[in-house]
Amino acid sequence: MRLSLLVTLSLIPCLAAAQQPPMPPQPPPLHVQVDTAHHRVLITGGPYRVPVSPEMPGMMMDMAATPVQKFAFPVDGWLQGFRIDLFDAHGHALSHRLLHHLIVVNFSRRQFIYPALERLLGVAEESDTGDLRVPRTIGVPMRAGQGLGVYAMWHNDSGPEIPAAYWRLILYMANPSLRPRPIDVLPAYLDVNIQTNPVENRFNVPPGHFEIAYEFSPPLSGHLLVVTGHLHDCGTLVKLVDAASGKTLVQVNAKRDSLGHVLSIPRKLLAIRGEGLHLKAGHRYRLVGVFDNPTRDTSYGAMAEMVGLFAPDHYREWPALDPADLYYHRDLVALLANGATDSVIVGVGAGVPTPERRR
Ligand SMILES: [Cu+2]
Structure with missing residues (x-):
């Protein structure tokens, strides 16, 4: 399957339907960087300890998950693509299959048809790696200060345990000088x-x-x-x-x-x-x-x-968004309860290594 905003978006309800055990400890904070030279926003999560997942086919609730981690979007502009890289404490690339899914939710905007929170993008285990980009004539409008959140689930079925794993989400923004502006x-x-x-x-x-x-x-x-x-x-x-x-x-x-x-x-x-x-x-x-x-x-x-x-x-x-809407409220409650498993995700310290290589 190709890495696709569309395909991966479609996985979200499956995940929402997974059962919700109690909250794990808070993971380490996200690092948000703006790369103005390349019109990119980099979001890095980690370090996470990723133990070997228990053998339980079909039991998503038993995999290592993180609760929703919030951050403020740092720039105005149009989002036109993204990629995700996984790496360890030495900056060595890790297999994308370690990430069962990663979803970005927008707490500042509702969905098109449903009054629930927008799911801006996502990737899943079976996704291809590399860049996903939309044509330069279109883009998702974003504002500085919009509240976003990321939740992810690790799945390590090949072992051994990874003591410190990171994901980095690179968001490609439209060149601000682009005319006409993206649709x-x-x-x-x-x-x-x-x-x-x-x-x-x-x-x-x-x-x-x-x-x-x-x-x-x-x-x-x-x-x-x-x-x-x-x-x-x-x-x-x-x-x-x-x-x-x-x-x-x-x-x-x-x-x-x-x-x-x-x-x-x-x-x-x-x-x-x-x-x-x-x-x-x-x-x-x-x-x-x-x-x-x-x-x-x-x-x-x-x-x-x-x-x-x-x-x-x-x-x-x-x-x-209508905070009084019951449907919205149910979505929010499910989201904030998301990511819980037993205490398998543990922050192991500060400092964010740089990925050693990129495609
Ligand atoms: Cu499904």
Whole structure:
């Protein structure tokens, strides 16, 4: 799988659905640096002690996780890409597979459809390494002082224990002198089974053909520029339908094997800039997940989502966070409880080494 804002964003609800044991000790603080010469922001976390993960297939809650670590975004501008490097106390590169996931949440902005907190970006264990960049004509608008947070989960299944591991997130910002300025784009996330609680979106798939749908109205108009999907096994496709006309607007088909395992889900480019699939504020749309379960058994804990980048017609109309909203509150509580395991993550001192090599 490629390192992808879109693909990795889609993992977030799976993680949110994982069980939440008590909080571990606070990890060491993040280091935030601004590299003005290269229009980059560097966020470094560590040192973390990463023990060998216990052998428990499918049990995410038993891996070493960190709670949400907050920081203030340091500059104004447009985010146009990122990469993540892992390294040890000597600056030697560590395998990306050690990081099960790392998610950046924006405490200053809500999501497109849901009143939950924006998930700005993420990577997962199966992600490719290297740079992810969007075209220079678009970018995610960021402001100095925006409250962000990072949470990560380590997964060391090959051993030995790593006494001091660091991750470094490099955020690529648009050159401030770029004209015209980038078009504002924001992550868009749609789920077929979110009703009132952001952490309860899973459902069961009986044998045979199965469809599940969720209707919504966007709070503001704009264009979807690119989409992909997230489907658990037995998933066939996810599609966005105009609820009034019944017309399918965009559909993403999973590549499956004969047993219904989802092998991959392509990315669909709807536009390079500006145009794309227009969504109208207040209009009814339906997200449909289609499943085909070839076995005789119910498949439990399924998910179906569409994720993408959305360019609002007028970013100033982006709805504000509503602290009184119950859905927002549930998301926040789940986030702040995130990252807990037993006390396996321990800060081992100050000082941040420099990665020895970069691609
Ligand atoms: Cu999932």
